[in-house]
Amino acid sequence: MNAAAADPLSPPRTSWFTLIMWALVIAVLSWSWQGAEIAPMKIVKDAGNMAELASDFFPPDFKNISYYLEEMLITLHIALWGTLFSIILSVPLGLMCAENMVPAWVYQPTRRLMDAARAINEMVFAMLFVVTVGLGPFAGVMALFIHTTGVLAKLYSEAVEAIDPGQVEGVRATGANKLEEIVYGVIPQVLPLWISFSLYRFESNVRSATVVGMVGAGGIGVILWESIRGFMFPQTCAVMLIIIVTVSLLDFGSQRIRKLFI
Amino acid sequence: MNKQVISVQQLNKHFANNHALKNVGLSVEQGEMVALLGPSGSGKSTLLRHLNGLVCGDKTVNDKPSNGYIEVLGVPVQKNGKFCKTVRASRCQTGYIFQQFNLVTRLSVLQNVLIGGLNSTPLWRSLTGRFTLAQKQQAMNALERVGLADFATQRVSNLSGGQQQRVAIARALMQQAKIILADEPIASLDPESSRIVMDILSDINKKEGIAVVVTLHQVDYAVRYCPRVVALKKGEVFFDGPSEQLDEGTLAALYGSKVTPPQSNKSKTPVPQLWAQTA
Ligand SMILES: Nc1ncnc2c1ncn2[C@@H]1O[C@H](COP(=O)(O)OP(=O)(O)OP(=O)(O)O)[C@@H](O)[C@H]1O
Ligand SMILES: [Mg+2]
Numbered sequence: 186m187n188a189a190a191a192d193p194l195s196p197p198r199t200s201w202f203t204l205i206m207w208a209l210v211i212a213v214l215s216w217s218w219q220g221a222e223i224a225p226m227k228i229v230k231d232a233g234n235m236a237e238l239a240s241d242f243f244p245p246d247f248k249n250i251s252y253y254l255e256e257m258l259i260t261l262h263i264a265l266w267g268t269l270f271s272i273i274l275s276v277p278l279g280l281m282c283a284e285n286m287v288p289a290w291v292y293q294p295t296r297r298l299m300d301a302a303r304a305i306n307e308m309v310f311a312m313l314f315v316v317t318v319g320l321g322p323f324a325g326v327m328a329l330f331i332h333t334t335g336v337l338a339k340l341y342s343e344a345v346e347a348i349d350p351g352q353v354e355g356v357r358a359t360g361a362n363k364l365e366e367i368v369y370g371v372i373p374q375v376l377p378l379w380i381s382f383s384l385y386r387f388e389s390n391v392r393s394a395t396v397v398g399m400v401g402a403g404g405i406g407v408i409l410w411e412s413i414r415g416f417m418f419p420q421t422c423a424v425m426l427i428i429i430v431t432v433s434l435l436d437f438g439s440q441r442i443r444k445l446f447i
Numbered sequence: 448m449n450k451q452v453i454s455v456q457q458l459n460k461h462f463a464n465n466h467a468l469k470n471v472g473l474s475v476e477q478g479e480m481v482a483l484l485g486p487s488g489s490g491k492s493t494l495l496r497h498l499n500g501l502v503c504g505d506k507t508v509n510d511k512p513s514n515g516y517i518e519v520l521g522v523p524v525q526k527n528g529k530f531c532k533t534v535r536a537s538r539c540q541t542g543y544i545f546q547q548f549n550l551v552t553r554l555s556v557l558q559n560v561l562i563g564g565l566n567s568t569p570l571w572r573s574l575t576g577r578f579t580l581a582q583k584q585q586a587m588n589a590l591e592r593v594g595l596a597d598f599a600t601q602r603v604s605n606l607s608g609g610q611q612q613r614v615a616i617a618r619a620l621m622q623q624a625k626i627i628l629a630d631e632p633i634a635s636l637d638p639e640s641s642r643i644v645m646d647i648l649s650d651i652n653k654k655e656g657i658a659v660v661v662t663l664h665q666v667d668y669a670v671r672y673c674p675r676v677v678a679l680k681k682g683e684v685f686f687d688g689p690s691e692q693l694d695e696g697t698l699a700a701l702y703g704s705k706v707t708p709p710q711s712n713k714s715k716t717p718v719p720q721l722w723a724q725t726a
Contacts, residue, residue: 355549355615358499359622360539360566365573369562373553 238418245426246419253408253427260404261431263322263397264390267329272383274334279341279379280367286345295338302335311397322403329390329397337386344378345371377446384439391435395428449476452626452658453498456516459505460493460682467493468504469682475660480652482669482690483662485679486702491662492546494679495630498660499543500524500534520625539566542619544629544648544661548611552604556595556614559603560586563621589620593647609640616647627651629661633668641665645672666698 228235247253280286281295310328318324353370361369398406405424412420453475460468467490475481483491496502497517504515506528517524520540523531542563550559564582565573572578578586590596593613603611612632619627629648633641645661649672652659663669669676670690678686678693678701686697 349552351545351547351549352551354501355543355545355618356551356562356565358501358538358541358543358545358549359563359618360535360537360541361562361573362535362570364570365565368574368576369554369558369565370551373551376553 241418242422244419245422246417247423249420250423250427253405253424256398256405256408257427257431259322260394260398260406261391261435263325263402263404264329264387264394267326267394268333268383268387268390270326270330271333271337271386274330275337275341276379278334278338280345280371282338282342283345285348285350286367286371292342296342299335299338302331303339304335305332307332307393307397308400311402312400315401320401320403325394325397325402325404328402329393332393333386333390337382340382341375341379344375344382348374380446381443384443388432388436388439392432395432449478451475452477452479452520453660454516454518455494455498456514457508458494458497458515458517459508459513460490460497460502461505467682468497470508471679471682471684473677473684473687475658477658478652478656479658479675480649480673481658481660481675481677482673483660483677483679484664484666484669484701485662485685487664489679490682491679492630493682495543495628495660495662498524498628499538499541500530501543503530504528535566539622540625542616542622542624542627544612544615544619544627544632546631546634548608548615550603550611550614550618552602554603555599556590556601556603556606557583557586557599559614560589560617560621563589563618566622586617586621589617590614592620593617594643607640609636609643612636612640612644613647616644616651620651624657626657627659627661629659631662631664634664641668648672666693669693 278295278299282292282299284292286292287295307328310331311324314324314327318327348371352374353366356366356370394404395406395409398404398408399410401407405428409421409424409428412418412424451474453473455471455473458468458471459466471490471494473494483494485491493502497504498519500517503525504517505513507513508515513528515528516526519537522533522537522540524534524537525531551562554562561578561582564578564586568578568582587596587599590599593616595610595613595617598606598610598614603614606614615632627648632648633644636644645668648659648661651657661673670693673690676686676688676690676693677684678697680701685701686693
């Protein structure tokens with residue numbers, strides 16, 4: 186770096202640094218290959234088993250469809266409330282993570298807390314809440330709530346950090362207090378993004394809610410887990426199809442709504 | 448003897464190593480219309496921002512505690528490089544106009560004007576956006592005064608620059624400001640919009656009898672609208688007097704020719720004079 190600054194005329198050459206970086210990348214990739222025990226030959230060798238398993242899934246068994254739909258609805262309820270709770274909490278926490286809103290001694294600890302909530306997967310939280318609040322959908326709501334708060338607060342705060350400070354100053358100059366500055370100067374600027382982030386998280390929470398059930402936290406995941414464990418593949422297939430259709434419909438709908446806000 | 452509405456004493460401001468305001472003193476009386484002139488970077492905006500408590504002056508001057516003091520409408524804004532507790536009370540009475548308008552662009556024109564009423568609204572109303580009918584009426588009257596009543600429901604981002612600046616003035620009217628500080632209100636406007644905006648400011652100055660301090664780049668506007676001119680150069684008050692006295696030599700010296708201004712000391716008498724302080 187210094188050498189280049191001292192002699193701006195020397196042409197750039199392939200540096201040792203680049204070569205070492207490539208060597209490192211290759212080393213990490215091959216190390217992970219072994220760590221993950223990747224064995225493509227197994228798929229080829231066991232292709233017969235796979236085909237047999239796949240054929241067991243068809244035709245799907247929709248005998249209990251009303252039960253499946255009921256549980257799918259519960260899954261949606263879990264996702265809805267898990268998202269809603271986290272939206273409510275993420276508004277203050279998002280502001281408290283933004284460095285243009287609060288001093289470092291506020292945003293640093295808040296950010297670390299949100300990092301923690303985000304680092305741990307919903308499934309882990311679900312298992313913990315099944316232990317504390319018992320089996321059932323509420324454990325799922327709590328699991329989604331905690332994890333999503335970690336995600337949304339971060340996304341919200343990034344939007345807040347990108348605002349035009351002049352507009353807030355305009356509000357401040359009228360003698361408004363800090364809360365009024367936020368409500369009139371900050372929120373109007375970030376609202377479209379916040380809405381879009383929230384809808385996006387709702388979409389992904391519907392997907393997550395289908396799996397938190399597998400550890401007993403309610404909804405269609407419970408059925409999914411039970412039918413897989415009982416080798417009831419036609420039923421498993423039916424449940425999976427219901428999940429696919431529901432999630433796709435919701436993704437589609439929410440994407441349309443999000444487009445309105447950007 | 449008129450009431451003093453702005454009093455600035457020994458104000459210093461450094462941005463890192465850049466001495467942006469050098470021992471500035473300024474006094475403005477009730478009902479005055481003052482133009483603040485000076486080349487780019489001379490500290491006009493910085494001075495105005497200090498007056499509204501948006502920036503705080505230096506805590507120390509030459510390693511000694513500063514004696515900087517600003518008072519607006521008799522309310523202390525900052526002292527010795529610290530904001531006074533009354534800074535918000537002072538802002539409430541001060542209408543501030545920004546070069547870049549600084550309106551909340553995603554809100555409607557009416558909502559932006561109502562922001563001027565926040566400081567006199569109870570918190571539960573302001574946070575829930577429940578302004579009273581009387582307040583909305585007042586906001587409409589303010590918009591009527593700047594000729595924008597028909598735009599009340601429009602989003603600010605759909606308005607032209609000149610219209611946005613008039614909304615900002617309506618916001619100050621809504622505030623029932625007792626003084627107006629305008630930082631280059633016409634710098635990004637075309638001549639016609641500039642004339643309208645300056646006419647409105649001048650009208651407020653005359654009808655309400657409140658002081659208006661306006662920073663300008665166009666000397667002709669300053670001379671036409673403002674009986675008094677204060678000029679800053681490199682952070683120092685370089686000229687303070689009636690605008691008729693602003694002759695070519697002074698302007699040449701102000702805007703960057705090599706001519707050094709005549710040296711004299713500041714006197715308390717309102718006798719206009721050219722002066723420059725030694726830092
Ligand atoms: N926030 C800031 N941080 C660092 N330096 C600043 C800041 N604000 C102003 N300055 C510096 O202070 C000096 C005065 O700036 P100021 O904006 O007050 O000038 P001005 O007279 O308003 O100029 P213009 O006519 O271009 O608006 C300039 O040298 C500027 O670089
Ligand atoms: Mg300026």
